[in-house]
Amino acid sequence: MPRATSTGPTLQQVAALAGVSLATASRVLHGSGGRTPASALVEKVTDAAAQLRYVAHAPAQSLASSRSTVVGLLVHDIADPYFAAIATGAMRVAREHDLMVLVANTFRDPGLEMDYLARLRAQRARAVLLAGSAFTDSSLTPSLSEFTSTGGRVVAIGTHGDAFDTIAPDNYGGGQLAATHLADLGHTTVGVITGPSTLATVSNRLGGFSSIMEPAAVAEADFTREGGRAAAMSLLQDRSLTAIFALNDLMAVGTLAALRDLGRHDVSVVGFDDLPVAVDVTPALTTIRLDLTDMGAKAMELVLANLPTGRTMEAPATLVVRASSMPVRPPR
Amino acid sequence: MPRATSTGPTLQQVAALAGVSLATASRVLHGSGGRTPASALVEKVTDAAAQLRYVAHAPAQSLASSRSTVVGLLVHDIADPYFAAIATGAMRVAREHDLMVLVANTFRDPGLEMDYLARLRAQRARAVLLAGSAFTDSSLTPSLSEFTSTGGRVVAIGTHGDAFDTIAPDNYGGGQLAATHLADLGHTTVGVITGPSTLATVSNRLGGFSSIMEPAAVAEADFTREGGRAAAMSLLQDRSLTAIFALNDLMAVGTLAALRDLGRHDVSVVGFDDLPVAVDVTPALTTIRLDLTDMGAKAMELVLANLPTGRTMEAPATLVVRASSMPVRPPR
DNA sequence: CGCACTGCGGAAAGCGCTTTCCAGCGCATG
DNA sequence: CATGCGCTGGAAAGCGCTTTCCGCAGTGCG
Structure with missing residues (x-):
């Protein structure tokens, strides 16, 4: 040979x-x-x-000791700052534990996602962090349990399941925070731009919001800047809306762009996540902050601590007020 | 056992x-x-x-066949959109070749960088993509040649060396484009914000600019938004500057923030890279565009094509004019 | 009708490492 | 002074797979 x-x-x-x-x-x-x-x-x-x-020779070591030093990180797209932030946090901790991170970019393709899970199993990855999954239902469960049955651990970021560890950002509470803030400002007619309705993240954020204030209109987009922009365009045809709550910052930024193009400066916008871009857009974006980097780090720690599985760790959501939200203009 | x-x-x-x-x-x-x-x-x-x-069992396969299906990607920080864009491109191609990408986040620490290279060698990674390296000199060369001697391939993005493949963005030409654009607009007194002077990227971009127009002032920052902001603050004390060329978009965004804080709306800004954020800041950023995603993809292709080593592939830089650059105000 | 040749499946030898015995040694104790 | 115990280093058995030989058919040709 x-x-x-x-x-x-x-x-x-x-x-x-x-x-x-x-x-x-x-x-x-x-x-x-x-x-x-x-x-x-x-x-x-x-x-x-x-x-x-x-x-x-790492592969030889893995083979002999049936232990590996790589962990997988499953994301929709690493170019999305949301996932990039999680990734850095996770990598810092991985680094501290002498582990390497295999990033699986699913490009939002469910097929790819299952495929990657199998490959991660093939690699005998010590663990896999599910940062973004296309599946809300349990169709991923078989793949996941195959993975755990090979000795791997799984931790999900966001609400994915209960058979394994979970880092649960307070999406519901964050939604409430947004609604409360807008209500305090006097807004009563608020449009909401959601993401794919299959995502648990979406229903939680929306649920929190709705528990405080009924949205006047809801538009579904695909969690990207462009999606947000398009949704905002359609929502803004209704001139009675005084504010828009976008379920993530990417879409909020798109909304801001739509507002700019339309020359509308009287509509408040609130986003979610507090990505770095939020401070640099004009007006600076009021948003619900999640400490993404920390969540990534926590997830990695959770998965490495050899504790019984099934724990859930809450990650707080806080309101960050900037210039994009303002009191509703008092009736003339 | x-x-x-x-x-x-x-x-x-x-x-x-x-x-x-x-x-x-x-x-x-x-x-x-x-x-x-x-x-x-x-x-x-x-x-x-x-x-x-x-x-x-992938490790067993690697051991038996002395062939692995992972490639390494070395970046300063995956949360930096510059690297995230490269990563997506690389991952798309990796995916097409049934390869997995091990992302090594060096956090700009040279020690970590060498360490990761060793670990990538230990994994018998098929190749490593050097997207960002702290080394301009040849101090990385031993690690790299150890890597290649174990059968791995290396490709550098940016100007890193000549012992292996290189994807060379036209940093010099991009610098020229920026200078020409500003000159055409009537600017003659331009401040430049550079990054760490050890980076080849920096000297090339600056060199291109200087070949057309002598900078009126130069400030060194660390290639981040905050660095750019601080450098801009100091540069702007000189009221004669009518424009600032920041060597990357992150710093240009910081510059815009400084300008905003100072209430100065009469200074043009040009960035470099054309990150997604460039269109969303106000004013929208005039910048030199690099197709980062494509560069990442090209790099991965280069490294997988089993061709003789030492090739260089140019990646073009183009000028994208937006609102942040404007004609110098005619003398009153 | 016999022989050489082709083709295809199986046995077995590793790949480089971890880990379990096992043997040998030195020491303390009876 | 003999016996036993504890400790340490070495031999060897795999880990799960790929790949090289081999040997055995089946075929075509002389």
Whole structure:
């Protein structure tokens, strides 16, 4: 067989150079089984390893120990700042635990999502973080339980299920916060731009809002800037609307763009997530803040702590008032 | 040894269920060596595999074949839209080739960067995409050649070296475009906000600009929004400046914020990259556009095409004029 | 009708590592 | 001074897969 050119130094070679056995070399470098070899040996081995620029063959280690150092992160699209923020948080923690993160970009394709889950299982990923899933129903459950049955852990960010750990942002409370804020400002006729109705995130945010104030109109978009823009355009035909609540910042930014194009400066806008862009648009966006980076970090921690599964961790949502929301113009 | 609980079905079991040998099962599922087993066997094996929900053990495959299906992507920070855009492009292509992408977030720490490179080598990653590196000098070269000597390929995005493939955005030409645009508008006294001077990207963009117009002032920031804001604040003390060229959009957005805070509406701003945010700030940002997603895709393609190493692929930079650049106010 | 040849499935040898024994040694104790 | 115990290093058995040989048919030709 045409074996790959050079496979790099092996542990065997390190052991030979150090004049010890393979087992000892492994023990030194891996510090396993509670057994620490004599320090003289330790030095010889580490020296040899350094000299050879030895780097352990990760796949071989995985195979032998049936333990892997990669975790998967499933996102809709890493270019979406929402997911990018979660990813950084997760990566920081992964880094602290000497783990690497395999990012699976589903491009919002459910088929791809299941496929990636299988591949993550194939890799024997230690865990998978579900940051965005196209499935609200339980059709992902089989894939997921296959994954856990192979020894992997699963944590979902957002409301995905209850068979595993969950980081639950307070979407409902955030929706309430938005409604309350708008009501306080005197708005009574508010349009809401939602995302795909299959998303639990959507129903929670909307549910929270509706529990305080009945939306005057609802338009469904696809959670992107363009979607928000289009939805806003249609919603704004109703001139009685004094405010719009967009279920995420991307759509809120689109709404702002629509408002600008229409020359309407009398409509308040509230978003959700508090992405970095929120402070740079004009007017600066009033929004419901989620600490996404922290959520990513928490998710990673949850999955690495070898605790019983099924816990839920709440992530708070807070109101951040900026210039895009203003008191309803007093009747002339 | 306390082997991990359940390791999932093995090829051996599939073979047994199908009533064929391990070798045959492998050949069927992997289609290897130009040898395709008889279709009757193929069916038996695929059926058995499906029935067992078999998923190949990737580490074992890597070990046996010394071939891996993961590629590494080295970025400063995935939350930076610049890198996120590159990542999406790379992931799309990876996906088409059935590869997974291991994202290494260096947090701009050179130590981490080398460490990740070693780990990527340990994983026997098929290739690594260097999207952002803290090193301009050749101090990364040893790590990189260790990587290539283990059979991995390397492609750099931006000007990183010449020992491997490179996707070279036309930073110099982009700098020229910015200068020409500003000159055409009548600006002669332009401040430039650069990034860390060690970055090749910085010297190229600045070089291009300077080849057309000598900057009236230069301030160094750290390539972030806040850095750009601070640099702009200091630059703007010089009231003679009629325009600012920020070497990337993040800093340009910071500059816009500074301008807003200072109530200065008479200063033109030009950025670089054309991140999504550019259209949503006010005024919309005039910038030099790079097709980041395409660059990421190209990089991945380059690294997968098994061609001789050392090629360079140019990525064009184009001027996108928006509202943030305007003619210099005619002398009263 | 026999022989060489092609083709296809199976046995087996690893890939590089972890981990379980097992053997040997030194020490303390009876 | 002999026996036993604890500790440490080494030999070896896999982990699950790919791939090279082999051997056995089945075919075509002499």
